[in-house]
Amino acid sequence: MLTIAIQNKGRLNEDTLALLADAGITASASHRKLISEASGFPLHVLYLRDDDIPQAVAMGVADIGIVGLNEVLEKEQSVDVRMKLGFGKCRLSIAVPAASGYHDPSWLDGRRIATSYPVILKRYLDERGINARVHEIAGSVEVAPAVGMADAIFDIVSSGGTLIQNGLREVDTAIESEAVLIAGSSLDSEKEALIDKLMFRFNSIIESRGMKYVLMNLPRETVEMAVAILPGMKSPTILPLADPAWVSLHVVLHENVMWDKIEQLKKIGATDILVLALENVIR
Numbered sequence: 001m002l003t004i005a006i007q008n009k010g011r012l013n014e015d016t017l018a019l020l021a022d023a024g025i026t027a028s029a030s031h032r033k034l035i036s037e038a039s040g041f042p043l044h045v046l047y048l049r050d051d052d053i054p055q056a057v058a059m060g061v062a063d064i065g066i067v068g069l070n071e072v073l074e075k076e077q078s079v080d081v082r083m084k085l086g087f088g089k090c091r092l093s094i095a096v097p098a099a100s101g102y103h104d105p106s107w108l109d110g111r112r113i114a115t116s117y118p119v120i121l122k123r124y125l126d127e128r129g130i131n132a133r134v135h136e137i138a139g140s141v142e143v144a145p146a147v148g149m150a151d152a153i154f155d156i157v158s159s160g161g162t163l164i165q166n167g168l169r170e171v172d173t174a175i176e177s178e179a180v181l182i183a184g185s186s187l188d189s190e191k192e193a194l195i196d197k198l199m200f201r202f203n204s205i206i207e208s209r210g211m212k213y214v215l216m217n218l219p220r221e222t223v224e225m226a227v228a229i230l231p232g233m234k235s236p237t238i239l240p241l242a243d244p245a246w247v248s249l250h251v252v253l254h255e256n257v258m259w260d261k262i263e264q265l266k267k268i269g270a271t272d273i274l275v276l277a278l279e280n281v282i283r
Contacts, residue, residue: 001042002194003035003215005062008047012179015087022279023201041181042194054079057184057265063191064184064198070156070177074119079182081197086206088179089158095168096152097145102171108132110150114144115154123173124154142166207281210255216265216273217241218249229264 007013013029017190018026020038027045028036035046046062051074053067058077065079068088094113096102105128112133115121125132126143135150142162144150156177157163159171181202218226223238230236230251237250248269253261262273 003044005046005053005056005065007050017035048162061063075235082181085179092174093170098169111151113152114150142238147253200207204280211278213276219269222268
């Protein structure tokens with residue numbers, strides 16, 4: 001049995017529960033519980049504040065956790081990042097008042113910077129040889145310049161809308177962050193085997209994101225041209241039809257290139273094209 005620590009509320013909680021559900025694992029969405037037992041996998045779910053998750057995993061209270069990479073880097077706990085999960089994407093950036101004379105990071109030298117991430121900020125400043133005054137704030141960091149507490153901020157940015165609302169502009173990014181799966185550094189072989197099984201499920205879900213299953217009918221004489229257009233995951237699947245002059249072609253495509261490929265295929269005679277959603281890719 002594994003114990004996984006996840007955020008107790010918010011968007012990361014919702015996305016984590018959705019990932020577990022896609023992997024065939026049902027966990028309680030209740031924010032009032034500290035721990036619950038999941039179904040579909042030998043898993044206990046521990047609901048914590050996001051900034052407590054790295055420590056819980058490092059101490060062995062939980063075997064694994066799902067949390068933002070920014071929290072892992074900030075807390076500096078002894079945990080292993082096993083995989084990126086592709087959601088909860090954001091960045092930690094420097095932002096300054098829109099009317100400031102900022103030109104490059106050296107502008108920060110000697111100035112006050114408000115942040116909830118002093119460890120990551122200190123690393124950013126040290127790497128650039130900047131001597132700034134760091135003020136740690138819990139809460140609404142973006143208001144600090146407006147009330148005279150700081151000359152700049154270092155905070156999480158997703159869309160940048162909150163910065164604009166507070167008269168700030170993003171000027172430099174320190175790290176890109178997203179949700180990651182972390183694990184303790186000394187787990188026994190039984191738990192490692194369970195983690196491997198869980199990661200196998202997660203990987204199949206992540207690989208299928210943005211993928212479509214495309215079926216079409218195609219003149220047999222154009223199969224070689226179609227294969228050149230559509231390499232597929234290994235190669236397209238070609239099936240015979242009742243009419244020997246035609247075949248059915250099946251292929252998995254990423255949605256970013258799908259329409260371009262379909263247009264090329266139509267030019268060589270493809271017809272009756274079906275595009276289906278793809279749940280998982282299992283390799």
